[in-house]
Amino acid sequence: xxxxxxxxxxxxxxxxxxxxxxxxxxxxxxxxxxxxxxxxxxxxxxxxxxxxxxxxxxxxxxxxxxxxxxxxxxxxxxxxxxxxxxxxxxxxxxxxxxxxxxxxxxxxxxxxxxxxxxxxxxxxxxxxxxxxxxxxxxxxxxxxxxxxxxxxxxxxxxxxxxxxxxxxxxxxxxxxxxxxxxxxxxxxxxxxxxxxxxxxxxxxxxxxxxxxxxxxxxxxxxxxxxxxxxxxxxxxxxxxxxxxxxxxxxxxxxxxxxxxxxxxxxxxxxxxxxxxxxxxxxxxxxxxxxxxxxxxxxxxxxxxxxxxxxxxxxxxxxxxxxxxxxxxxxxxxxxxxxxxxxxxxxxxxxxxxxxxxxxxxxxxxxxxxxxxxxxxxxxxxxxxxxxxxxxxxxxxxxxxxxxxxxxxxxxxxxxxxxxxxxxxxxxxxxxxxxxxxxxxxxxxxxxxxxxxxxxxxxxxxxxxxxxxxxxxxxxxxxxxxxxxxxxxxxxxxxxxxxxxxxxxxxxxxxxxxxxxxxxxxxxxxxxxxxxxxxxxxxxxxxxxxxxxxxxxxxxxxxxxxxxxxxxxxxxxxxxxxx
Amino acid sequence: xxxxxxxxxxxxxxxxxxxxxxxxxxxxxxxxxxxxxxxxxxxxxxxxxxxxxxxxxxxxxxxxxxxxxxxxxxxxxxxxxxxxxxxxxxxxxxxxxxxxxxxxxxxxxxxxxxxxxxxxxxxxxxxxxxxxxxxxxxxxxxxxxxxxxxxxxxxxxxxxxxxxxxxxxxxxxxxxxxxxxxxxxxxxxxxxxxxxxxxxxxxxxxxxxxxxxxxxxxxxxxxxxxxxxxxxxxxxxxxxxxxxxxxxxxxxxxxxxxxxxxxxxxxxxxxxxxxxxxxxxxxxxxxxxxxxxxxxxxxxxxxxxxxxxxxxxxxxxxxxxxxxxxxxxxxxxxxxxxxx
Numbered sequence: 001x002x003x004x005x006x007x008x009x010x011x012x013x014x015x016x017x018x019x020x021x022x023x024x025x026x027x028x029x030x031x032x033x034x035x036x037x038x039x040x041x042x043x044x045x046x047x048x049x050x051x052x053x054x055x056x057x058x059x060x061x062x063x064x065x066x067x068x069x070x071x072x073x074x075x076x077x078x079x080x081x082x083x084x085x086x087x088x089x090x091x092x093x094x095x096x097x098x099x100x101x102x103x104x105x106x107x108x109x110x111x112x113x114x115x116x117x118x119x120x121x122x123x124x125x126x127x128x129x130x131x132x133x134x135x136x137x138x139x140x141x142x143x144x145x146x147x148x149x150x151x152x153x154x155x156x157x158x159x160x161x162x163x164x165x166x167x168x169x170x171x172x173x174x175x176x177x178x179x180x181x182x183x184x185x186x187x188x189x190x191x192x193x194x195x196x197x198x199x200x201x202x203x204x205x206x207x208x209x210x211x212x213x214x215x216x217x218x219x220x221x222x223x224x225x226x227x228x229x230x231x232x233x234x235x236x237x238x239x240x241x242x243x244x245x246x247x248x249x250x251x252x253x254x255x256x257x258x259x260x261x262x263x264x265x266x267x268x269x270x271x272x273x274x275x276x277x278x279x280x281x282x283x284x285x286x287x288x289x290x291x292x293x294x295x296x297x298x299x300x301x302x303x304x305x306x307x308x309x310x311x312x313x314x315x316x317x318x319x320x321x322x323x324x325x326x327x328x329x330x331x332x333x334x335x336x337x338x339x340x341x342x343x344x345x346x347x348x349x350x351x352x353x354x355x356x357x358x359x360x361x362x363x364x365x366x367x368x369x370x371x372x373x374x375x376x377x378x379x380x381x382x383x384x385x386x387x388x389x390x391x392x393x394x395x396x397x398x399x400x401x402x403x404x405x406x407x408x409x410x411x412x413x414x415x416x417x418x419x420x421x422x423x424x425x426x427x428x429x430x431x432x433x434x435x436x437x438x439x440x441x442x443x444x445x446x447x448x449x450x451x452x453x454x455x456x457x458x459x460x461x462x463x464x465x466x467x468x469x470x471x472x473x474x475x476x477x478x479x480x481x482x483x484x485x486x487x488x489x490x491x492x493x494x495x496x497x498x499x500x501x502x503x504x505x506x507x508x509x510x511x512x513x514x515x516x517x518x519x520x521x522x523x524x525x526x527x528x529x530x531x532x533x534x535x536x537x538x539x540x541x542x543x544x545x546x547x548x549x550x551x552x553x554x555x556x557x558x559x560x561x562x563x564x565x566x567x568x569x570x571x572x573x574x575x576x577x578x
Numbered sequence: 579x580x581x582x583x584x585x586x587x588x589x590x591x592x593x594x595x596x597x598x599x600x601x602x603x604x605x606x607x608x609x610x611x612x613x614x615x616x617x618x619x620x621x622x623x624x625x626x627x628x629x630x631x632x633x634x635x636x637x638x639x640x641x642x643x644x645x646x647x648x649x650x651x652x653x654x655x656x657x658x659x660x661x662x663x664x665x666x667x668x669x670x671x672x673x674x675x676x677x678x679x680x681x682x683x684x685x686x687x688x689x690x691x692x693x694x695x696x697x698x699x700x701x702x703x704x705x706x707x708x709x710x711x712x713x714x715x716x717x718x719x720x721x722x723x724x725x726x727x728x729x730x731x732x733x734x735x736x737x738x739x740x741x742x743x744x745x746x747x748x749x750x751x752x753x754x755x756x757x758x759x760x761x762x763x764x765x766x767x768x769x770x771x772x773x774x775x776x777x778x779x780x781x782x783x784x785x786x787x788x789x790x791x792x793x794x795x796x797x798x799x800x801x802x803x804x805x806x807x808x809x810x811x812x813x814x815x816x817x818x819x820x821x822x823x824x825x826x827x828x829x830x831x832x833x834x835x836x837x838x839x840x841x842x843x844x845x846x847x848x849x850x851x852x853x854x855x856x857x858x859x860x861x862x863x864x865x866x867x868x869x870x871x872x873x874x875x876x877x878x879x880x881x882x883x884x885x886x887x888x889x890x891x892x893x894x895x896x897x898x899x900x901x902x903x904x905x906x907x908x909x910x911x912x913x914x915x916x917x918x
Contacts, residue, residue: 028733029742169733169754343693343731371730374693375855376738422821431798432817436729438692440855446797479769483824483891501891511888534797552729554817 003269004260010084011093018042018087022152025340025383026167040337040385042087043145047071047212048125048205049333052132052139053386056330061387071212078213078220082199082206083238083254088144088187089199093238093255095188096195105235111194112237118200118251119282123292125207130295135326136302136357140333142204147184150360153336154349155181173368174339175348180360196238199253210250214280220252220259221274223266233258233267243267246277299357307355309573314564316353317364317545320373320409321381321392324570325354331388334360338380338389345369346547347380362389364411364547366563372547373411375438412545412563413576414443414538420560423533427451429484431534433549433561443542444549444561446534450486450497453478456529458490463522465513470506475529480508487514490526497530540567540577633764633773637811637834640787642677645870649676652869652909654878657916660844660866661709667840667868668713670912677838680718682785686710686750687836689791689807690726690741692853693734699845700854702790704740706842710790711748722750725780726810753780760813767899768829770822775813776833786837789872793843793863793879795851799823800890802852803879804839804872805831805901824892831872831901841867841875843882864917873902874909 024037040063043049050067054060070081082089100108128139140146154174162171174180190197199206213219220243233243236258241251243258258267305311308325319338322328339347339362346369349360362380366372378397381389392409395401399408414433422428437444455475462469468487478485481503487510488497502509514527538561545563553559567576645651653670655663668674678684688702696704711722724745728735732754736742745752753759759779765771791807798820799806808830809816819826843865850859863882869875873896880890887893887904897904 027731029737169756170731171757343734345731370732374730374734376693376695377734428821429798429823430820432820434797435820435852438694438853438855440850440853440859442850442853479822479825481895482822483895484822499888499891501894548729552817554815554820556815 002260003256007084007254007256011090014042014085015087015090018148022149022157023167025153025337026157027341027343027379028169034341034379040383041066043149043333043335043337043385045070045081045085046143046145046205047074048128048139048143048208049146049386051208052129052137053331053333055129055132056135056137057327061331063385074209074212074216076216077218077254078216078249079206079209079239079253081209082203083256086144086205088148089196089253091148091188092191092196092199096191096197096238099192100195105231108235109231112234112240114240114242114248114251114282115200116282118240119284119288120201121203121207122210122281122284123288124202125204125211126289126292127295128204130293131299132330134296134299136299136329137331137333138357139204140335141359142202143333144198144203144205146333146335147187150334150336150349151180151184153340155184157340170345170370172345175365175368176351179351180349194240196240196253199238200240200251206253207250210281213250213252216249217271218269219249219274219278220247220254220256220267220269221272221278222247222276223268225276227264227266230263232261232263236261244276246279247274248279248282250281302355302357305355307357312565312571312574313353314566316350316358317412317547317563317565317568318570319347319362319364319380319389320397320411321378321390322362322411322570323388323390324572328361328388328570329357331386332361333386333388335385336360336362337383337385338362341379341383342369343377343379344371344374344551346371346373346551364563366547366550367559369551372436372549372551373545375544375546408439408544410544410567410569412547412565413540413543413567414545414547414549414561414563415566416536416538417558417560417562420555420558421536422555422560423535424560427453427531427533429531429533430554431536432552432554433536434534436548436552438546438548439542439544441542443539443544444536445539446536448532448534450488450530450532452528453485453531458526458528461525461527463514463525463527466510468508468510468514468527470508470527474506478531480529484532486530486532488528488530489514490528500529536561543567633762634776634778635766636763636832637776637778637781638787639835640785640837641835641870642837650910650912651871652867652874652906652911653914654911655866655868655914655916656864657866658844658862658864659916660703660706660842662916663844663866663914664706664709664840664868665713666914666916667866667912668838670914671868671870674713674717678714678717678719678786681720682714682718683721683723683783684714684719684786684788685723685725685780685784686714687787687789687807687810688724688726688741689802689810690732690735690739691729691810693728693730693738694853694855695738696740697857698854699792699847699860700794700852701735701739702741702792703842703844704744706790706840707741707750708744708748710788710840711745711750714788715749719786722748723753723780723784724750725753725755725777727755727777727813728810755813763833765829765832767832770819770826771812771829771833774816777811777813787834788838788840789836790840790842792845792847793841793882794847794854795849795859795883797851799827799892800885801876801880801883803876804836804841805876805892805896806852808834824895827892828895828899828901831896832899835901836872837870839867839869839872839875841869841879843867843879846879846882848883867911869906869909869911871902871906871909873897873904874906874911877904877906 044066238255239253486497760775796802
């Protein structure tokens with residue numbers, strides 16, 4: 001079998017594997033949905049994730065050990081990952097090929113010549129590694145594997161969910177999904193400008209593989225410098241690595257089309273240098289590398305902003321098990337797996353809520369999705385490939401068993417907005433927040449008051465035991481017989497108030513007779529209409545910030561009870577209670 | 579674009595009749611199309627304030643018409659084993675065959691509101707669901723559907739409560755609340771349920787409806803039992819109705835008349851309802867009610883909670899609206915004790 005056939009089979013296999021993992025990352029009960037499928041495996045193969053998180057955390061998180069396989073193989077045979085494995089590389093190659101069908105050989109050769117701008121990816125890599133060294137992992141923004149996972153998880157799969165109803169039972173929503181989708185389409189579209197545009201000019205993972213390939217014993221080369229001017233080897237060269245001339249090994253993505261195309265079989269993949277000469281790397285400018293090192297300064301300047309400390313954004317609520325902000329940013333690669341898994345669909349990609357350094361990191365938005373953070377769910381931590389969200393157990397999350405002394409994991413605290421809450425300012429009974437508080441005993445408690453309704457004070461009435469005839473305008477817009485309204489004799493605040501059980505015409509029926517000065521029938525009485533209100537309060541010592549209350553609050557715009565990051569378990573500066 | 583050949587041949591400035599007539603024809607055809615499209619879509623009135631939709635008037639009346647000939651309308655069963663209790667209770671009412679005919683499609687409304695394990699009793703007990711579904715199949719039901727529109731993520735709720743597993747093992751079909759199942763309903767006598775999305779899509783083809791509910795504390799409504807369980811048919815931002823909780827539950831009693839109500843007070847959630855979350859919220863009350871009357875069933879539940887009808891105003895209101903009788907002893911319930 002020809003080697004390019006093997007490559008194509010491998011590419012199709014890994015692309016299919018990737019798509020299968022995306023499918024399996026759907027919440028649901030079917031066998032093809034989340035069932036312990038190794039949905040993170042492709043992310044775990046990523047040496048850039050392994051390197052940047054290791055630089056930032058000074059440790060090497062166990063599941064990322066798969067990256068060693070990719071590293072070691074690359075050290076010996078070069079960028080096989082780009083040519084044989086990378087699903088984004090495959091998508092790029094395929095679109096580039098489709099976009100160039102019918103083009104003449106000269107144009108193809110021109111498209112595949114080496115361009116100096118290919119150096120950009122090395123500068124980007126240096127920049128990102130400098131950031132990581134200073135404790136801010138930003139590789140995931142450009143790294144093709146997290147990028148592809150993020151694009152599918154947050155922009156493409158939701159299309160299948162929402163428009164077609166194919167994957168999930170319910171539509172999924174992601175804030176700024178359009179931006180992620182547009183970026184992805186842009187990356188794919190750029191292949192029409194030049195083949196493998198992203199791979200050649202941007203991909204920091206490819207750059208890392210290029211550096212790792214510096215000493216590969218086996219590589220592409222020519223057996224003789226003496227060949228004609230056919231340039232057939234460059235007609236389909238994916239990496240633009242100049243196989244016809246002095247090959248630049250770090251740019252070779254191992255598409256191996258040159259081997260296949262050379263009519264004289266002068267190109268080989270072998271353990272000897274090319275007869276036409278070879279370069280390990282393109283000429284990188286020292287100035288460019290130094291400029292890229294400015295990443296070192298950038299992180300220090302981010303620290304000046306104090307976003308992880310005194311200047312915390314109270315609206316930035318991280319999922320349960322998330323590390324404190326500083327450590328969180330040493331690990332999160334923005335792959336979007338947690339956001340895809342979240343059954344509540346409340347985990348959302350941050351835009352600028354966590355600063356530019358927290359772009360597309362997961363944050364909780366209780367206004368979207370199905371419910372607040374479900375107490376019996378630990379999915380986000382279980383899927384996080386880098387433990388930016390720790391894989392906490394249910395016991396740890398709920399604060400039971402051996403975690404009983406430290407209590408449950410809190411992601412924030414709910415605050416009642418007394419300027420919007422119905423029983424606080426609008427004389428309307430409600431109490432949805434209390435009903436849905438999942439903590440036992442509930443973190444939301446109530447205090448009951450009886451308020452005279454607007455226009456309900458001192459209404460002239462005739463009292464006939466359990467029946468009362470009102471003479472006067474009855475307050476509009478309320479259902480007096482709803483069980484929440486009461487009658488009381490005016491001017492006797494201590495007198496017993498009686499629940500209204502019926503109302504028609506101007507006749508009110510009471511649960512128990514309204515006693516007025518010892519008589520049962522009384523003309524010319526004055527009565528007040530009261531509403532019984534249970535007003536919510538939050539016991540911060542019990543609140544876990546799960547946001548069930550905020551999600552369900554019927555004040556649907558800006559909710560009347562909202563969760564802020566105060567008292568979140570992960571941060572010391574956020575501590576609220578003493 | 580290349581000009582048409584006949585145009586090419588004509589020197590500019592000369593009249594070409596053929597070309598002129600052709601162009602005249604194209605222009606006229608386009609003008610007629612534009613005119614007819616405009617006429618077809620012509621809207622003199624401008625947009626209405628809201629999108630008008632044809633609303634249903636309810637989910638239907640599934641109460642048996644032959645009830646009077648049956649041996650009873652209600653059984654109160656004491657015991658601890660839900661399977662035995664529900665079997666005995668239904669037997670006391672003439673057996674499931676009395677309620678379900680050969681080939682019936684039965685819809686079971688469970689309470690799957692929260693993604694909590696069955697031990698916490700915040701949701702319908704899965705063993706009870708399995709027992710009822712098995713009885714339905716035994717009585718000849720062609721299909722048993724199980725549904726709810728829960729508060730948490732539906733897949734999590736059905737799985738963690740054990741209800742999905744119970745449905746799978748008995749052969750019942752679980753219907754998650756897809757958006758397509760909801761349609762607007764306006765209750766004829768309703769004040770609250772007006773043009774409101776309700777899960778009507780599961781009802782076409784259904785012959786019988788069974789509601790299985792736990793008995794739970796509920797601070798706003800007083801108690802969550804059979805009638806409150808019907809809240810789970812509502813869609814949209816249904817929480818706005820909590821402003822008039824007794825009113826909405828009364829209207830729910832008009833939205834649907836079930837064939838059979840099974841109220842499970844084997845264990846009652848006495849405090850911290852309706853979510854619970856701790857075993858200390860629960861109390862063994864050893865009672866299961868099988869009734870054709872949801873109000874009567876709930877009236878028993880009220881007693882299990884140690885409350886009175888006065889604490890739960892919606893029961894009297896539902897009674898007044900004709901949904902049943904709160905004085906359940908009038909139904910002369912069969913008293914069954916399975917622990918003996």
